[in-house]
Amino acid sequence: MIELINVALDRRGRRVLSGLDLTLTERRIGIVGANGSGKSSFARLLNGLLKPSEGTVRVFGTDTVADPKAARRHVGFLFQNPDHQIVYPTVAEDLAFGLKNRELSKGEIAPRVEATLTRFGLSGFGERLVHELSGGERQLVALAGIMVLEPRLLVLDEPTTLLDLRNTRRVMEAVEAAERPVVMVTHDLSLLERFDRVLVFEAGRLVCDAAPSEALATYRRIAAQ
Ligand SMILES: Nc1ncnc2c1ncn2[C@@H]1O[C@H](COP(=O)(O)OP(=O)(O)OP(=O)(O)O)[C@@H](O)[C@H]1O
Numbered sequence: 383m384i385e386l387i388n389v390a391l392d393r394r395g396r397r398v399l400s401g402l403d404l405t406l407t408e409r410r411i412g413i414v415g416a417n418g419s420g421k422s423s424f425a426r427l428l429n430g431l432l433k434p435s436e437g438t439v440r441v442f443g444t445d446t447v448a449d450p451k452a453a454r455r456h457v458g459f460l461f462q463n464p465d466h467q468i469v470y471p472t473v474a475e476d477l478a479f480g481l482k483n484r485e486l487s488k489g490e491i492a493p494r495v496e497a498t499l500t501r502f503g504l505s506g507f508g509e510r511l512v513h514e515l516s517g518g519e520r521q522l523v524a525l526a527g528i529m530v531l532e533p534r535l536l537v538l539d540e541p542t543t544l545l546d547l548r549n550t551r552r553v554m555e556a557v558e559a560a561e562r563p564v565v566m567v568t569h570d571l572s573l574l575e576r577f578d579r580v581l582v583f584e585a586g587r588l589v590c591d592a593a594p595s596e597a598l599a600t601y602r603r604i605a606a607q
Pocket residue numbers: 393394398415416417418419420421422423424
């Protein structure tokens with residue numbers, strides 16, 4: 383599903399990730415680590431938003447440098463800040479945007495948008511103005527905007543930071559129901575307890591790659607130092 387071969391990443395001339403050799407095949411993969419440890423940078427490598435400075439990143443066999451367009455199609459990426467994601471004034475227009483780009487007809491788009499809104503508990507939100515929604519509602523709309531495109535893999539960068547408990551549950555249920563692999567960066571360790579694999583980053587390096595119980599214990603130990 384995801385392969386990183388000898389990957390390093392520089393941002394503005396500074397090495398922010400190094401020594402990454404990984405094959406990720408599990409359905410639910412969590413990413414944790416301190417602020418600035420490289421989690422978002424890692425997530426952005428997976429859909430070609432950032433290109434490796436050294437090495438190769440492949441998603442479903444597609445090299446993100448050789449074919450960034452195909453890589454982006456495979457990977458639905460949710461930004462930390464929903465305002466970086468939402469481009470259209472109303473919720474329904476925003477969800478329809480990506481589908482129009484894929485040249486679906488109006489008759490195909492409307493029911494798909496409605497079904498996705500319902501799945502996220504947002505039915506009735508279609509005509510609402512995005513800028514009038516709460517931060518949490520905007521986060522849900524941004525996630526719905528990705529899910530509606532049915533990507534093969536979801537990469538979520540702190541998807542629940544703005545959300546209350548009910549909406550956090552809703553997001554996690556939607557991710558579960560999507561029946562597709564997810565890579566999720568989060569500071570909410572409780573969300574990862576039932577994940578298959580957790581990667582712990584520290585200062586740009588992968589310092590633990592294990593099942594949740596071991597990985598989270600390692601992360602807590604590092605954080606306590
Ligand atoms: N646009 C950028 N230009 C230059 N350096 C950047 C840029 N974005 C992030 N960095 C640097 O890269 C390093 C890793 O940042 P990154 O955002 O990947 O960390 P993170 O683990 O996701 O942090 P957080 O938990 O705070 O979101 C940090 O030192 C950060 O200052």
